[in-house]
Amino acid sequence: MTFAELTRKARHAAVAVALLAAGAAGAPAALAQKIEKIDGPLRFVVGYAPGGASDRAARIVGQALQAKYGVTVVVENKAGAGGRLAAQQVRHAGPADNVLMLGNPAVMTVAPLVFKDTSYDPDTDFVPVSQVSSYDFAVITGPQVPVREMSHLVAWLKANPGKAFFGVPATGSLPHFFALMLAERAGVKGDVVGYKGSAPLATDMLGGQVPVGVDTLDAVLSLHQSGKLKILAVSGKTRSSFAKDIPTLKEAGIDLAADGWNAFFAPKSMPPQKVKALSAAIHSVMSDPAVQQRFVAANMQPVASTQQQTADMLKAYNAQWQPVVKRSGFQQ
Numbered sequence: 001m002t003f004a005e006l007t008r009k010a011r012h013a014a015v016a017v018a019l020l021a022a023g024a025a026g027a028p029a030a031l032a033q034k035i036e037k038i039d040g041p042l043r044f045v046v047g048y049a050p051g052g053a054s055d056r057a058a059r060i061v062g063q064a065l066q067a068k069y070g071v072t073v074v075v076e077n078k079a080g081a082g083g084r085l086a087a088q089q090v091r092h093a094g095p096a097d098n099v100l101m102l103g104n105p106a107v108m109t110v111a112p113l114v115f116k117d118t119s120y121d122p123d124t125d126f127v128p129v130s131q132v133s134s135y136d137f138a139v140i141t142g143p144q145v146p147v148r149e150m151s152h153l154v155a156w157l158k159a160n161p162g163k164a165f166f167g168v169p170a171t172g173s174l175p176h177f178f179a180l181m182l183a184e185r186a187g188v189k190g191d192v193v194g195y196k197g198s199a200p201l202a203t204d205m206l207g208g209q210v211p212v213g214v215d216t217l218d219a220v221l222s223l224h225q226s227g228k229l230k231i232l233a234v235s236g237k238t239r240s241s242f243a244k245d246i247p248t249l250k251e252a253g254i255d256l257a258a259d260g261w262n263a264f265f266a267p268k269s270m271p272p273q274k275v276k277a278l279s280a281a282i283h284s285v286m287s288d289p290a291v292q293q294r295f296v297a298a299n300m301q302p303v304a305s306t307q308q309q310t311a312d313m314l315k316a317y318n319a320q321w322q323p324v325v326k327r328s329g330f331q332q
Contacts, residue, residue, distance in 0.1 A: 062075055087120045127275055136235045138234050164190035165193050169201050184324075
């Protein structure tokens with residue numbers, strides 16, 4: 001059996017687990033507001049180029065809404081400034097505009113703390129609508145690092161403080177601050193090295209220029225599966241359905257769990273009833289196993305979440321991450 005066939009079988013096996021996880025995250029369908037019609041056309045603004053995880057999530061949800069409610073959904077990619085340009089645009093929308101932004105922690109949690117002027121405030125300019133996906137971080141090592149488990153890596157870093165560098169795909173990114181959180185919990189002193197994307201980070205790890213990396217699981221999973229890099233642990237509360245053989249950090253002895261997410265946000269100007277209707281509609285399509293399966297096939301963990309669940313998630317998320325970002329002193 002070829003590697004591709006093995007990968008496909010593993011992915012299909014992961015679908016059932018992922019669907020159960022998604023269903024657990026959402027409220028029972030009976031609790032959702034009944035939606036007969038959505039005013040259109042509806043515009044989704046994504047702060048990144050086409051093809052990325054945020055763009056894929058927006059398009060899957062848009063197609064599902066169109067199929068179920070007959071509403072035209074247009075995905076607009078407003079790339080630039082790490083997603084902040086999209087937020088700046090959507091915050092100015094008027095009450096009659098049918099527009100939502102697909103946001104992530106980089107835009108809604110980190111940016112307001114590290115940039116002197118983002119020209120938007122997540123709390124006063126936006127209203128959470130519905131979370132649609134989540135993702136784990138992965139702790140990875142290159143072939144030159146003589147460890148096979150997370151505990152071995154911690155011991156190696158403590159024994160080799162001059163080599164204690166953590167590579168991340170971007171300075172000021174969520175993996176950057178997760179690396180700081182990880183070092184703190186593991187009792188390791190190390191420096192974070194930022195790259196211009198996941199590809200150059202992986203290249204330097206393969207070449208031995210940086211021993212340890214922190215990136216999103218989807219960005220490095222294929223390198224782990226091919227044996228080029230090794231994922232020692234993932235950041236979720238439970239093992240990832242995409243990588244059941246890899247332990248969580250808690251299983252590896254480090255009391256830390258964290259993740260990232262994609263969620264829809266409405267401009268503050270949008271009437272509350274319209275926000276509720278859109279939230280209920282998105283929750284409804286995200287509860288559909290066929291839509292969840294499309295997320296899994298795109299290497300994304302689907303989440304069906306009500307508006308209140310999304311707001312509660314954001315509150316807990318900010319409580320975990322904001323102190324880490326502030327303590328780092330990182331600013332741009």
